[in-house]
Amino acid sequence: MPISEPTDDLGSIFRRLIQNTGPMSLAQFMGESNARYYASKDPIGLGDGVSGDFITAPEISQMFGELIGLWLADMWINAGREEPVYYVELGPGRGTLAQDALRAARNYGLEPAVHFIETSSTLKDIQLRAVPGALWHDDLSSLPTDGPMLLVANEFLDALPIRQLVRMASGWRERLVGLGGDDFIFVAGDQPMDAAVPAGWKDAAEGTILETCPAAAAILFEVAGRLEQQGGAALFIDYGHTELQAGSTFQAVQRHEKVLPFDAPGTADLTALVDFGTLAQIAKSRGVRHIGTATQGDWLRGLGIETRAKHLAQRAPQHAADIDAALHRLVADDQMGKLFKVMGLAGPKWIGGAAFSAVVPES
Numbered sequence: 001m002p003i004s005e006p007t008d009d010l011g012s013i014f015r016r017l018i019q020n021t022g023p024m025s026l027a028q029f030m031g032e033s034n035a036r037y038y039a040s041k042d043p044i045g046l047g048d049g050v051s052g053d054f055i056t057a058p059e060i061s062q063m064f065g066e067l068i069g070l071w072l073a074d075m076w077i078n079a080g081r082e083e084p085v086y087y088v089e090l091g092p093g094r095g096t097l098a099q100d101a102l103r104a105a106r107n108y109g110l111e112p113a114v115h116f117i118e119t120s121s122t123l124k125d126i127q128l129r130a131v132p133g134a135l136w137h138d139d140l141s142s143l144p145t146d147g148p149m150l151l152v153a154n155e156f157l158d159a160l161p162i163r164q165l166v167r168m169a170s171g172w173r174e175r176l177v178g179l180g181g182d183d184f185i186f187v188a189g190d191q192p193m194d195a196a197v198p199a200g201w202k203d204a205a206e207g208t209i210l211e212t213c214p215a216a217a218a219i220l221f222e223v224a225g226r227l228e229q230q231g232g233a234a235l236f237i238d239y240g241h242t243e244l245q246a247g248s249t250f251q252a253v254q255r256h257e258k259v260l261p262f263d264a265p266g267t268a269d270l271t272a273l274v275d276f277g278t279l280a281q282i283a284k285s286r287g288v289r290h291i292g293t294a295t296q297g298d299w300l301r302g303l304g305i306e307t308r309a310k311h312l313a314q315r316a317p318q319h320a321a322d323i324d325a326a327l328h329r330l331v332a333d334d335q336m337g338k339l340f341k342v343m344g345l346a347g348p349k350w351i352g353g354a355a356f357s358a359v360v361p362e363s
């Protein structure tokens, strides 16, 4: 280790911790790394492919946020235009999605109070400039309870800390982070973890890895409880699959490239695929309607993104090529169209749910 390395370098802190108390959980490694990462910088690129570490859908095109705003307005109108009504966004990034969604919703008379869940003070400053009237919370517990909630979370769940379980000859164990020299390596814990393995997976082949995300499960439990009590609708958008699959999806991205997730904790975005199947089950267990889980491509096309792109290009022909490129990026199967999913949830009396109708709910 170079002598000049600052003592508060997160890698050094983790090494000391592991040396003193033994291997640490992957959830702690990921949670503390991402807390440090998001607090220290604005990681989201501006669509030029150079700035930031990664690019998100709302930064690719205004069409993304606008269609979300229209979807929410449609749900709210169907449910009888109840007031007060709250727009809640989890991890709003640069505030671009909220800005676009709220502008589109306003055309339909929907002007909700805006509440953001955000822990990064760097990003809060940027969000304040984008949406001046917003209020901030560290978690969902302090959100208002006196009206329906229209909730959006784009690329939020994938950044929450996961645990990994691995099937050993002797049974299931947690995959922990230990040290091999100065390098972080996976080691199997010595506690039996069979009780934590979902039904149907207990006898999986040796070497099988399963991921769980207790933080995402807790958030879905809370959001669904509020939808059931307060009414409203929610859209969770992320890259993930519609049912639990085996294998490690833990990865790190820095400057638009995949890097090794153990290399420099706190300096790269650590993510894992979202298990939408399990999250939909949690929502349903609380009496909430799972409208469906669609691919991002199908969902945006169902809301008319192609027509919208055509109109924008007619109005600004000098940007036609850019608009077309953005459309392709959002909906094409080999871009964000297939790997990204949109999960729609609604409170008991909240009917409809555009663009999910062609989708057969998978559970």
Ligand code: SAH
Pocket: 034, 038, 044, 056, 057, 058, 059, 090, 091, 092, 093, 094, 097, 117, 118, 119, 120, 123, 138, 153, 154, 155, 156, 159, 160
């Ligand atoms: N939704 C935005 C940003 C995605 S990046 C977009 O689509 O562009 C992830 C966002 O979640 C960031 O705003 C980050 O600061 C926030 N975040 C990550 N972990 C969080 C946590 N545990 N609690 C609250 N916000 C968190």
